Amino acid sequence: xxxxxDFLQTSAALFVAGCARATPALGGLTAGxxxxxxxxxxxxxxxxxxxxxxxxxxxxxxxxxxxxxxxGIGAQMDLSRVPQFAPDTIAATKxxxxxxxxxxVDLGASANMHETDAxxxxxxxxxxxRFIDLAQTLDARFIRVFGNxxxxxxxxxxxxxxxxxxxxxxxxxxxxxxVTVLLESHGDFTDSPTLxxxxxxxxxxxxxxxxxxxxxxAFGHEAPEDTYRQIxxxxxxxxxxxxxxxxNDRRYVLTGAGDVPVRRQIEVLARNNYAGYYNFEWEKxxxxxxxxxxxxxxxFAEVASGYLRDARR
Numbered sequence: 001x002x003x004x005x006d007f008l009q010t011s012a013a014l015f016v017a018g019c020a021r022a023t024p025a026l027g028g029l030t031a032g033x034x035x036x037x038x039x040x041x042x043x044x045x046x047x048x049x050x051x052x053x054x055x056x057x058x059x060x061x062x063x064x065x066x067x068x069x070x071x072g073i074g075a076q077m078d079l080s081r082v083p084q085f086a087p088d089t090i091a092a093t094k095x096x097x098x099x100x101x102x103x104x105v106d107l108g109a110s111a112n113m114h115e116t117d118a119x120x121x122x123x124x125x126x127x128x129x130r131f132i133d134l135a136q137t138l139d140a141r142f143i144r145v146f147g148n149x150x151x152x153x154x155x156x157x158x159x160x161x162x163x164x165x166x167x168x169x170x171x172x173x174x175x176x177x178x179v180t181v182l183l184e185s186h187g188d189f190t191d192s193p194t195l196x197x198x199x200x201x202x203x204x205x206x207x208x209x210x211x212x213x214x215x216x217x218a219f220g221h222e223a224p225e226d227t228y229r230q231i232x233x234x235x236x237x238x239x240x241x242x243x244x245x246x247x248n249d250r251r252y253v254l255t256g257a258g259d260v261p262v263r264r265q266i267e268v269l270a271r272n273n274y275a276g277y278y279n280f281e282w283e284k285x286x287x288x289x290x291x292x293x294x295x296x297x298x299x300f301a302e303v304a305s306g307y308l309r310d311a312r313r
Contacts, residue, residue, distance in 0.1 A: 109143055
């Protein structure tokens, strides 16, 4: 009897074989020059916490991806400490990416902008600046930070101003390095009116939004058309994933198997001439029980590519 997992693994293998057979039709492009022919699909390394750097690059290049979002490599979450990004190896790492037709989409920092504790805030800013510096060296355009919470006893107005002030400071630091700081729709900040308010308070050309389309739907209760109408002008990369209700929380499932309107989210983006990356954020690091990355990543590439083709007809 064929199990669901066997079926998914077989489908993934067929998708990879199909990509390989299709390569000659691209006019004899090499792996390094094929980026423009691939959909602008990326995946977050949050989804493959047990893979080493070479596994990540090889899987992306052979499964139809053109981008990688860095959120930890193996056990190391501080990207500035990853061996492949050290001063004496980073040039070789960049050549490896270029040879495989891959780009670094963004670097995911853990920095929070809401902190009131001076020591915590200083540590968050130190991390964010190190990630900005690394992004510049990697020729990556974006780093991501969080808002992220309303603290007990702290007025909403004060929290939003603290977040906006932090974003302004980091945006100023990043702009001279050709890097943009992204606030993700995450934590307590998943509703579009609040995100717009923060962007207007920040008022910085060095700051934009990372739209986690899962969160604005699942926790902000917004339709994707409504969300994009409000925040679309600020959106750079996006996060996509699917889930189903599980008590007071959500359980992640393979793309198309849940109730998150991923197809509609992609359609909204494509039909509004969105030119950024469609990043799959499979939270395997935080939820080890969900499908393995070789299954989930391959399935997303196949399904999302189909959604994009349909949206552009």
